[in-house]
Amino acid sequence: MEQYQFGAAVLTKSDLILRDAELIASINQQQKAVVQMTMTTFDDELCKIIEPNVCPTSRRADVLMEMKRLGVPTVVWLSPFLPYINDSEENLRGLLGYCAEAGVKGIVFFGIGLTLRDGNREYFYSALDRHFGGLSQRYRKEFGSAYEIVSPNHSRLMAVFNEFCDKYGIIHDINACFGYLNELPEKYEQLTLF
Known part of the structure; x- marks a missing residue:
C-alpha cells in the first residue's frame, strides 16, 4: 500500500496496530490513512468483562494518542452501550474525554x-x-x-453526546463520518482508462 501509494482505513480494538504505526503514518503522508478504534467502556475492569481477550479501553486511548502524535487521523466507534451496565453518563463522558484528548476526527455512534x-x-x-x-x-x-x-437513558445521553461533539468540533453525524472516511485527499489523482 505504501509502495503504490494507496490509502488505508483500519478498524480495530487492538493495540497491535502500534506495530505498524510508522508505516500507517507514512501511508497517511502520501495519501490518507485513518485508524478507527472501537470503545465501549471507560472502566477497564468492566471492559475486561464485556470485552474479554482484547486490550482495555485505556490502552486503546494510548493508541489514539500515538496516532495523534504521528499525525494520523482517527475515528472512534462507540458501541455497544448495554442498558444497566455501561449506559451511564459517567461512562459516556469518560470515553468522550479520551476522544477529545486524542483529537479524533469523528465518532460513529448508533445510539445508546x-x-x-x-x-x-x-x-x-x-x-x-x-x-x-x-x-x-x-x-x-x-x-x-x-x-x-x-437504553432508558438514550435521549438524555444522546443530548450529552451531541453537545460534547459540537463543543469539540468532532464529526458525529454517521453519514458525515462515513463521508470523511471515503473522502480522497486533494493530492489524489484518479486514474482513467483512456
Whole structure:
C-alpha cells in the first residue's frame, strides 16, 4: 500500500496496530490513512468483562494518542452501550474525554443500546447471568425478544453526546463520518482508462 501509494482505513480494538504505526503514518503522508478504534467502556475492569481477550479501553486511548502524535487521523466507534451496565453518563463522558484528548476526527455512534438477533440473544443472556446476576431477567421483562434494545437513558445521553461533539468540533453525524472516511485527499489523482 505504501509502495503504490494507496490509502488505508483500519478498524480495530487492538493495540497491535502500534506495530505498524510508522508505516500507517507514512501511508497517511502520501495519501490518507485513518485508524478507527472501537470503545465501549471507560472502566477497564468492566471492559475486561464485556470485552474479554482484547486490550482495555485505556490502552486503546494510548493508541489514539500515538496516532495523534504521528499525525494520523482517527475515528472512534462507540458501541455497544448495554442498558444497566455501561449506559451511564459517567461512562459516556469518560470515553468522550479520551476522544477529545486524542483529537479524533469523528465518532460513529448508533445510539445508546444494542441489537440482539435470535441465537446471539441466548448467548448474551447467558453471559449476563454469569457476570451480572439477575440482569437477564430484567432484559427479558423489559425488552422481550426485541431486535433493538434501546437504553432508558438514550435521549438524555444522546443530548450529552451531541453537545460534547459540537463543543469539540468532532464529526458525529454517521453519514458525515462515513463521508470523511471515503473522502480522497486533494493530492489524489484518479486514474482513467483512456
